[in-house]
Amino acid sequence: MKAAVLYSGGKDSSLMAVILQRLGYQVDLLTANFGVFPSWKSANNAASNLGFKHRVLKVDRTFLEETVHMILKDGFPNQGINHLHRKVLQIAAEEYPVVSDGTRRDDRVPKLDLREIQSFEDSKGVQYLSLAGWGHKTINQLSEQLFDMVKEPTSMENNSDYEIEIRYLIAQMEGEGSADKLFPPHIQSRVIGWREDEQK
Amino acid sequence: MKAAVLYSGGKDSSLMAVILQRLGYQVDLLTANFGVFPSWKSANNAASNLGFKHRVLKVDRTFLEETVHMILKDGFPNQGINHLHRKVLQIAAEEYPVVSDGTRRDDRVPKLDLREIQSFEDSKGVQYLSLAGWGHKTINQLSEQLFDMVKEPTSMENNSDYEIEIRYLIAQMEGEGSADKLFPPHIQSRVIGWREDEQK
Numbered sequence: 001m002k003a004a005v006l007y008s009g010g011k012d013s014s015l016m017a018v019i020l021q022r023l024g025y026q027v028d029l030l031t032a033n034f035g036v037f038p039s040w041k042s043a044n045n046a047a048s049n050l051g052f053k054h055r056v057l058k059v060d061r062t063f064l065e066e067t068v069h070m071i072l073k074d075g076f077p078n079q080g081i082n083h084l085h086r087k088v089l090q091i092a093a094e095e096y097p098v099v100s101d102g103t104r105r106d107d108r109v110p111k112l113d114l115r116e117i118q119s120f121e122d123s124k125g126v127q128y129l130s131l132a133g134w135g136h137k138t139i140n141q142l143s144e145q146l147f148d149m150v151k152e153p154t155s156m157e158n159n160s161d162y163e164i165e166i167r168y169l170i171a172q173m174e175g176e177g178s179a180d181k182l183f184p185p186h187i188q189s190r191v192i193g194w195r196e197d198e199q200k
Numbered sequence: 201m202k203a204a205v206l207y208s209g210g211k212d213s214s215l216m217a218v219i220l221q222r223l224g225y226q227v228d229l230l231t232a233n234f235g236v237f238p239s240w241k242s243a244n245n246a247a248s249n250l251g252f253k254h255r256v257l258k259v260d261r262t263f264l265e266e267t268v269h270m271i272l273k274d275g276f277p278n279q280g281i282n283h284l285h286r287k288v289l290q291i292a293a294e295e296y297p298v299v300s301d302g303t304r305r306d307d308r309v310p311k312l313d314l315r316e317i318q319s320f321e322d323s324k325g326v327q328y329l330s331l332a333g334w335g336h337k338t339i340n341q342l343s344e345q346l347f348d349m350v351k352e353p354t355s356m357e358n359n360s361d362y363e364i365e366i367r368y369l370i371a372q373m374e375g376e377g378s379a380d381k382l383f384p385p386h387i388q389s390r391v392i393g394w395r396e397d398e399q400k
Contacts, residue, residue, distance in 0.1 A: 001341070018223070019219055019222075019223065022219075022222040022223070023218070023219065023222070023342055023346075024342075024345060024346075024398075098338070103333070105314070105317070105332070114305070117305070117335075121335065121337075127335065127337050127338045127341075128335070129333055129334055129335075129338060130333035131333050132305070132332045132333035133303070133329055133330035133331050133332035133333050133334070134329055134333070135317075135321065135327065135328070135329075137321075137327050138298070138327045138329060141201070141327075142223055142224075145224060146223075146224075198224075
């Protein structure tokens with residue numbers, strides 16, 4: 001059976017991809033792009049090094065604009081990112097019977113609550129999977145065992161999270177400073193391939 | 201790394217065992233027993249047919265008695281079963297750095313809430329994993345692909361859930377009828393081995 005993983009090139013979504021593949025799913029990794037900035041490249045690179053099929057899920061720019069308006073109004077990104085993630089899940093569900101992401105137990109954004117998951121599955125006739133039963137400690141440990149990774153400050157070039165295109169659009173509309181305030185710089189772990197003793 | 205799966209021989213805990221094994225954990229399947237009735241036999245059989253190491257986790261009978269008192273007082277098994285499951289998790293955590301069960305997203309009992317999980321992990325220095333990000337539809341589908349299973353009415357001989365020893369003790373204390381009212385008969389899926397095209 002086919003399964004889509006919404007994919008950023010980070011360890012959470014990479015681990016979800018590995019779990020599904022090892023259970024026998026035909027896994028496609030999908031990275032949403034809104035046509036504003038080619039932020040999918042870093043995820044594509046990780047997917048290709050892991051030997052997974054990767055697709056850019058082209059999504060209408062208006063959803064990103066809606067999200068940016070929401071974030072600027074809130075002065076805080078959480079609600080906007082949740083809104084965007086739900087849209088992307090719905091678009092993926094048009095094509096895949098199983099749609100998943102790397103959301104962990106201790107993630108707060110993006111995250112669907114039980115009611116939203118039920119409504120998403122029922123309305124789209126899809127199965128939604130996440131890592132909600134797994135905490136960051138376990139995911140860190142497994143990722144160290146499975147993947148070669150680099151730790152580095154997030155930049156426009158090395159990250160495929162929604163944040164990148166959101167920042168880009170905010171910077172265009174309001175100047176670079178406003179985006180920095182909403183998304184402070186941070187350190188990320190990026191998957192760059194398998195550990196030597198692990199195979200696809 | 202070693203990981204324990206609290207194991208009933210059902211599809212949920214069997215799937216958890218497969219996921220962990222395919223990620224590289226050394227998996228031990230544990231079935232709690234309180235010395236009242238040898239209900240671990242069915243789980244041992246499933247584990248052995250799947251090629252997993254199985255252990256009976258001997259737990260003091262007083263915990264079962266506590267649970268039965270709680271259930272008889274409540275007139276309903278949920279709180280008692282949750283209480284028992286937490287005890288068993290804590291005992292498993294004395295020996296294993298990773299302790300897991302087959303709790304699904306749509307399970308209600310036994311289930312730990314986020315606060316309980318955090319407190320369990322922190323107090324025991326353990327990682328707790330469940331299938332909380334996966335719904336019954338996905339688990340049913342995967343189990344059909346992975347396992348040979350039988351569907352049958354639950355009996356004292358074919359089930360290793362806490363229910364069996366709880367019923368046994370209630371029947372001893374209050375007569376068979378009281379146990380039947382609290383745990384109405386139901387149909388279960390029991391794992392009896394791998395599907396032909398799946399390997400350990």
